[in-house]
Amino acid sequence: MVSFTRILFHQRSQALSTIKATGIRPxxxxxxxxxxxxxxxxxxxxxxxxxxxxxxxxxxxxxxxxxxxxxxxxxxxxxxxxxxxxxxxxxxxxxxxxxxxxxxxxxxxxxxxxxxxxxxxxxxxxxxxxxxxxxxxxxxxxxxxxxxxxxxxxxxxxxxxxxxxxxxxxxxxxxxxxxxxxxxxxxxxxxxxxxxxxxxxxxxxxxxxxxxxxxxxxxxxxxxxxxxxxxxxxxxxxxxxxxxxxxxxxxxxxxxxxxxxxxxxxxxxxxxxxxxxxxxxxxxxxxFSPSLSEIHRATRILEGMEAAELENKGAFGLDLGGGKAIEMIDEPMVKAAKRVVQVANLLGMTDKALSSTTDTDEGPSPHGP
Missing domain, CATH: 3.20.20.60 (Phosphoenolpyruvate-binding domains)
Known part of the structure; x- marks a missing residue:
């Protein structure tokens, strides 16, 4: 939870910096x-x-x-x-x-x-x-x-x-x-x-x-x-x-x-x-807002990449849980994850994401219907 919280707030800082520099917001x-x-x-x-x-x-x-x-x-x-x-x-x-x-x-x-x-x-x-x-x-x-x-x-x-x-x-x-x-x-x-x-x-x-x-x-x-x-x-x-x-x-x-x-x-x-x-x-x-499941997934990706970089790796396997296959994660997927968390921060969804440990069906899946 500490890492989860740190990543959310770090991405909030980056998102606000982007807004200040470019004027772009959700x-x-x-x-x-x-x-x-x-x-x-x-x-x-x-x-x-x-x-x-x-x-x-x-x-x-x-x-x-x-x-x-x-x-x-x-x-x-x-x-x-x-x-x-x-x-x-x-x-x-x-x-x-x-x-x-x-x-x-x-x-x-x-x-x-x-x-x-x-x-x-x-x-x-x-x-x-x-x-x-x-x-x-x-x-x-x-x-x-x-x-x-x-x-x-x-x-x-x-x-x-x-x-x-x-x-x-x-x-x-x-x-x-x-x-x-x-x-x-x-x-x-x-x-x-x-x-x-x-x-x-x-x-x-x-x-x-x-x-x-x-x-x-x-x-x-x-x-x-x-x-x-x-x-x-x-x-x-x-x-x-x-x-x-x-x-x-x-x-x-x-x-x-x-x-x-x-x-x-x-x-x-x-x-x-x-x-x-x-x-x-x-x-x-x-x-057009990230669902809680997307936010949790994005944060897991960012956490996993941080750990992989400490081991000098450019990719890692994300355990999907529930007996499902492991998904290979590399830099393009990390970029997409950062975007999800930044948008969540700008929309004020951080507190809700931190207090939730379950997935939600709101919003489309990033992988299709």
């Missing part, structure tokens, strides 16, 4: 909140909604063209009245070329012109009054219909103009690009690797319904026709060390379908999943 649930009505905005303060790791206030698809201006004004009024939310703040603007994107960004950054970078903002637990700086952190900007890097450069230019000279030196606005077309998927590596002044490419998001409409793909319950697109998005994101966010489960009242999609998405390498209803948050968060 991203699980991203819930859309329509800006089409002040009622929806007010509901986003309720605990069942605010429990999402990220809330995306949507100015795009959920708002009819006739209400774009009113929705934008409603969102600005709401954020002025509630500058310190309990979760990471994101805003989905209208697409480049829609005619609305410039006003969207000008309105948003009229509130956050000189805010510190949101990479310094930890969304995993509620903010306390003493956590508040003089200005709230910058929002994440979700950009729909990003077909090529030029769309990102255009948004960066508009953000720079909107923030003006009051922007804090060194602060960068996080961007998440939405992959929605064949052209977008073809260019996804260039999109993921984009760099621009004043902004930071932070993630890729898969908009499955728009993608199917663009490519004439016919959806099936198995989702097999989307495996290539989803895998390509994950690989592009991992290549540039940014987040990969899986598609919306449109069957939001079917818990079994949501569970299947979440577990499949995690096995594919996604970091989180979009949500369209508060009832989806809990399942998404549990699926």
């Amino acid at each position: 991203l699980r649930s991203l819930l859309y909140v329509p800006c089409s009505s002040p009622k929806f905005l007010a509901k986003s303060l309720e605990e069942n909604v605010a429990s999402s790791d990220t809330i995306i206030y949507d100015l795009e698809d959920s708002v009819p063209i006739s209400r774009k201006k009113e929705a934008r004004e409603d969102l600005v009024s709401f954020l002025k009245a509630n500058p310190y939310l309990k979760t990471r703040l994101a805003v989905r603007i209208n697409a480049v070329g829609s005619g609305f994107e410039e006003d969207d960004l000008a309105s948003i950054f009229s509130i956050f012109p000189s805010s510190p970078s949101s990479s310094n903002f930890t969304p995993l637990s509620p903010l306390k009054p003493e956590d508040h700086s003089s200005t709230p952190p910058l929002p994440v900007i979700v950009i729909p219909k990003v077909d090529h890097p030029a769309h990102l450069s255009k948004v960066a230019s508009l953000i720079k103009e909107a923030r003006g000279r009051s922007a804090e030196v060194g602060s960068r606005v996080p961007l998440i690009a939405s992959v929605e077309s064949a052209e977008s998927l073809w260019n996804v590596g260039d999109i993921a690797g984009w760099r621009g002044e004043g902004c930071q490419m932070s993630g890729l998001l898969f908009a499955a319904e728009d993608f199917c409409a663009s490519t004439s793909i016919l959806r099936s319950p198995s989702r097999v026709e989307l495996l290539y697109a989803r895998s390509r998005i994950v690989m592009a994101a991992k290549a540039f060390n940014i987040a990969a966010v899986d598609m919306v489960c449109i069957n939001y009242k079917d818990e079994n379908v949501l569970k299947e999609e979440c577990e499949e998405g995690r096995r594919l390498g996604f970091d989180g999943k979009q949500a369209i209803h508060p009832a989806q948050i809990s399942r998404i968060q549990s699926s």
Whole structure:
């Protein structure tokens, strides 16, 4: 138990150092909140909604063209009245070329012109009054219909103009690009690797319904026709060390379908999943968090490798117990184990792992269903 505890807390220190250096942290649930009505905005303060790791206030698809201006004004009024939310703040603007994107960004950054970078903002637990700086952190900007890097450069230019000279030196606005077309998927590596002044490419998001409409793909319950697109998005994101966010489960009242999609998405390498209803948050968060069995296994791997290194060995056999075979462990599996324990620490699961000595069935197995 002493070694188990030491490893967990050592990995916590390393995880926090990584966060400080890169701004990368676990991203699980991203819930859309329509800006089409002040009622929806007010509901986003309720605990069942605010429990999402990220809330995306949507100015795009959920708002009819006739209400774009009113929705934008409603969102600005709401954020002025509630500058310190309990979760990471994101805003989905209208697409480049829609005619609305410039006003969207000008309105948003009229509130956050000189805010510190949101990479310094930890969304995993509620903010306390003493956590508040003089200005709230910058929002994440979700950009729909990003077909090529030029769309990102255009948004960066508009953000720079909107923030003006009051922007804090060194602060960068996080961007998440939405992959929605064949052209977008073809260019996804260039999109993921984009760099621009004043902004930071932070993630890729898969908009499955728009993608199917663009490519004439016919959806099936198995989702097999989307495996290539989803895998390509994950690989592009991992290549540039940014987040990969899986598609919306449109069957939001079917818990079994949501569970299947979440577990499949995690096995594919996604970091989180979009949500369209508060009832989806809990399942998404549990699926994209390490289970207690994964944490215990990861810690045993780290303990075993420490012992092997003392004997100048680069690998060792992990006894699976219960009369099962011994599994050979080497450096790639150690890296994966470190990631599991770091994520567990960042999600506040350390105490639960320390107090538990039994496996749990929450979350998908890292080796498949």
